[in-house]
Amino acid sequence: MDTSTAASSEKRSLPWVAIGAIGAGLFGLGLAVGGYGAYVSVLIARGVSPDAAGFGMTLFLLGQFLAVVPAERLTRRASVERVAAVGLIVAGVGIALGAIVTLEVTYVSRLVLGLGQGTAFVAGMKYVGLRTSGADTATAQGMLGALFTLGLAVGLAVGPVAVPAVGPAIPAAAAAVVALAGGVLTGRLSSLTDAGGTTLRSYLEPFTSPAGLALGLANMATFGFLMVASTWYAEVLAGSSLPATAVLVGFALATVLGRGLGGWLSRAYGERATVAGTLLGLAVVLAGLAWAIGTDSAGGIAAGLVLTGFGFGIPFGPLFSLAFSELTDDPGVTLSGMLLVGNGGALAYPWLVGWLLAATGSYAAGFGAMGLTVGVIWLLWAWAIGR
Numbered sequence: 001m002d003t004s005t006a007a008s009s010e011k012r013s014l015p016w017v018a019i020g021a022i023g024a025g026l027f028g029l030g031l032a033v034g035g036y037g038a039y040v041s042v043l044i045a046r047g048v049s050p051d052a053a054g055f056g057m058t059l060f061l062l063g064q065f066l067a068v069v070p071a072e073r074l075t076r077r078a079s080v081e082r083v084a085a086v087g088l089i090v091a092g093v094g095i096a097l098g099a100i101v102t103l104e105v106t107y108v109s110r111l112v113l114g115l116g117q118g119t120a121f122v123a124g125m126k127y128v129g130l131r132t133s134g135a136d137t138a139t140a141q142g143m144l145g146a147l148f149t150l151g152l153a154v155g156l157a158v159g160p161v162a163v164p165a166v167g168p169a170i171p172a173a174a175a176a177v178v179a180l181a182g183g184v185l186t187g188r189l190s191s192l193t194d195a196g197g198t199t200l201r202s203y204l205e206p207f208t209s210p211a212g213l214a215l216g217l218a219n220m221a222t223f224g225f226l227m228v229a230s231t232w233y234a235e236v237l238a239g240s241s242l243p244a245t246a247v248l249v250g251f252a253l254a255t256v257l258g259r260g261l262g263g264w265l266s267r268a269y270g271e272r273a274t275v276a277g278t279l280l281g282l283a284v285v286l287a288g289l290a291w292a293i294g295t296d297s298a299g300g301i302a303a304g305l306v307l308t309g310f311g312f313g314i315p316f317g318p319l320f321s322l323a324f325s326e327l328t329d330d331p332g333v334t335l336s337g338m339l340l341v342g343n344g345g346a347l348a349y350p351w352l353v354g355w356l357l358a359a360t361g362s363y364a365a366g367f368g369a370m371g372l373t374v375g376v377i378w379l380l381w382a383w384a385i386g387r
Helices: 004-009 016-034 036-045 050-074 080-097 103-130 135-166 169-187 210-237 244-269 271-295 298-313 316-326 331-346 349-360 364-384
Strands: none
Touching: 016 036, 016 080, 016 103, 016 135, 016 169, 016 210, 036 050, 036 103, 036 135, 036 210, 050 080, 050 103, 050 210, 050 331, 050 349, 080 103, 080 169, 103 135, 103 331, 135 169, 135 210, 135 244, 135 316, 210 244, 210 271, 210 298, 210 316, 210 331, 210 349, 210 364, 244 271, 244 298, 244 316, 271 298, 271 316, 271 364, 316 331, 349 364
16 A cells, blocks of 8 residues: 555554664765765865865755755655655765765765755655654654764764775765665655645745744754764864864764753753753854864863754754644645755855855854854744744
């Protein structure tokens, strides 16, 4: 059976096989995204300007931005698991291309990875959503997000060690194999389709209100800026007196633990207050990180890098829970719209941090700009949602 009736008949328990298959692919994608900072360091060491090296992550975000709506619409015409499988396989090809570390190939690699990830993420989340209901949906989708974040954390912590030790090809190949295996397994899942229809306008319509825009931009400040951080943190620590691996592991653990902490804080203080408090804290920490970099405070840099992990991780669950309950009755539209605004808003920042580094000789201006942006988003949140 491949109809919505089949989907409803299977809404009895968590679909562990589906979570394992799709989650494995997303874990591989996370490895590649988190490990990109090590490749940025290689490019810069070969004479590539920082802004040009950082532009690879901009292309990754652009790929996701371009893919999410077409992928979501495709799930209404084709089997959802096949759309997710194609996304993982395309992403795996993009990851494999990254083994060739030239600027041109890196750009193609990141763009293809972004297109694949945008497709896989939307379809994968939608697939487990069709297989579950109620609290099980949030749990299943949260597990997929956590597996991607875990992969990103591992890539971020291991990449700067693995790439210099064994070269760029082996880490890229390992991540590609995991992503491709997840794609093959996902394609073998039981078939589901979504018969619902929608219009192109509906994807952005919820975000034309102040509250909807605040939700979308808060996703930019968390998921989008997490991508920026994963691009530059390894390079920030390169050549410093700090134990780079330990700091990156601390940041990675804070990001993963922040996902769980967000759920606990939401139950204790409410979703709106959790997001508001975290956004304000993230703005302060990013500003403090910029100050620490400007004054060459090793302790301040280490603390700032680790604390931003909590700032990026804590709001993720509460944000999407609010979006699904407040914006529209169609979860596919809500998910796609949140990714559109979040990725679109963050597009310029990987390049901007590199450009400001080239212009000023310091990362202080780039992280200061990120802190100022998060502060503005917090003000919008307080006005539009905090009331």
